[in-house]
Amino acid sequence: MKTEVIPIDPLHIDATDLEQAAAIIRRGGLVAFPTETVYALGADVFNRTAVEAVFHAKGRPATDPLIVHIAHAEQVNQVAARMPLLAQQLAAAFWPGPLTLVLPRKESIPAEVSAGKNTVAVRLPAHPVICRLIEEAGVPVVGPSANRFGHTSPTSAQHVLDDLDERIDAVIDSGPTLIGVESTVLDVSGTEPCLLRPGGISLEQLHSYIPDLKFVPAYLNETSAATGPGMLLTHYAPRARLMLYDGSRDAVQIALIQGIAEQQQLGKSVGVLIIMDNPTRYEQAGAKVIHAGETLESAASGLFRAMRELDSQGVDVILADAPPASGIGLAIRDRLIRAASGQIIRVH
Numbered sequence: 001m002k003t004e005v006i007p008i009d010p011l012h013i014d015a016t017d018l019e020q021a022a023a024i025i026r027r028g029g030l031v032a033f034p035t036e037t038v039y040a041l042g043a044d045v046f047n048r049t050a051v052e053a054v055f056h057a058k059g060r061p062a063t064d065p066l067i068v069h070i071a072h073a074e075q076v077n078q079v080a081a082r083m084p085l086l087a088q089q090l091a092a093a094f095w096p097g098p099l100t101l102v103l104p105r106k107e108s109i110p111a112e113v114s115a116g117k118n119t120v121a122v123r124l125p126a127h128p129v130i131c132r133l134i135e136e137a138g139v140p141v142v143g144p145s146a147n148r149f150g151h152t153s154p155t156s157a158q159h160v161l162d163d164l165d166e167r168i169d170a171v172i173d174s175g176p177t178l179i180g181v182e183s184t185v186l187d188v189s190g191t192e193p194c195l196l197r198p199g200g201i202s203l204e205q206l207h208s209y210i211p212d213l214k215f216v217p218a219y220l221n222e223t224s225a226a227t228g229p230g231m232l233l234t235h236y237a238p239r240a241r242l243m244l245y246d247g248s249r250d251a252v253q254i255a256l257i258q259g260i261a262e263q264q265q266l267g268k269s270v271g272v273l274i275i276m277d278n279p280t281r282y283e284q285a286g287a288k289v290i291h292a293g294e295t296l297e298s299a300a301s302g303l304f305r306a307m308r309e310l311d312s313q314g315v316d317v318i319l320a321d322a323p324p325a326s327g328i329g330l331a332i333r334d335r336l337i338r339a340a341s342g343q344i345i346r347v348h
């Protein structure tokens with residue numbers, strides 16, 4: 001199938017273009033659309049065939065559940081059986097925005113959406129295009145990140161095409177996404193809230209509502225069954241091997257220079273992905289350098305683009321510096337650790 005590109009300016013939404021995309025969703029097709037975090041691959045949540053086509057297009061195992069996107073808070077009742085008090089408070093505080101709540105599932109949605117679980121993940125994104133699209137389509141839409149399974153999430157329509165061209169009906173192009181890492185996933189379906197994935201809403205922000213909330217990554221506990229394959233390692237990965245360095249600024253800078261030399265001796269073409277650092281010394285050492293950003297926010301926004309750019313420059317290995325775990329830094333670290341298959345090179 002030919003994938004159509006539908007440009008839509010989020011500040012001046014063209015009704016005809018939007019209707020074209022909504023009609024594809026209504027008839028069971030697949031449309032990738034922008035959110036404030038990353039691009040999503042959308043389909044009608046109530047159409048089982050369309051939901052199955054989403055898994056197929058991404059190459060995603062049926063065991064990894066999808067996030068449902070809604071356009072206004074009341075729509076949560078169409079997909080969730082109930083909204084616990086804590087969930088109501090969090091939704092009032094953070095919706096629209098990058099917080100996904102895992103809630104008890106309503107029986108009427110296809111089991112495939114939730115990979116057979118009795119919960120459903122729901123979020124209300126802060127992006128005018130997707131909210132208008134959901135309203136026009138008249139149904140909540142499933143929306144996993146619009147990348148091939150295991151690959152880096154897309155932050156532009158071109159990234160979507162790089163992964164899914166000719167596998168989906170259309171992609172809405174509204175320019176690069178703002179936040180750049182995915183939503184925070186919080187399970188509030190049981191007695192204890194559980195942070196499954198750090199993301200656009202920080203742990204510190206959640207502490208106002210859940211003071212003792214911690215992030216214990218499922219991938220650090222090899223004996224426990226991961227909550228879903230989305231929680232497994234080697235996710236969000238570039239094609240090149242990623243080596244992640246963690247330690248004091250000075251120690252990491254020295255280790256990166258050493259690492260570049262070692263990889264070059266092995267005959268490898270080296271990329272370096274830095275955050276809040278100066279590229280010059282690594283460029284002088286002969287590496288291809290991408291600076292993801294001068295602040296944690298801009299680094300989050302540029303992270304996946306940086307991985308894709310280094311891949312397209314053909315590097316064999318990417319050396320990266322782990323940012324501090326505060327604010328959105330926790331989400332950046334999580335994505336880098338997974339891209340590095342869980343291996344962290346600690347330097348002192």
Ligand code: TXA
Nearest residue numbers: 037039040065066119120121144145182183228230231
């Ligand atoms: O920002 C985002 O959340 C983006 C944009 C497109 O909205 N979406 C996204 O979706 O990242 P996806 O499918 O790439 O990641 C969804 C994550 C997966 O790790 C999945 O395992 C988890 O949410 N998840 C979904 N439903 C769940 C459920 N019922 N219980 C536990 N985890 C769930």
Ligand code: MG
Nearest residue numbers: 144145146153
């Ligand atoms: Mg994803």
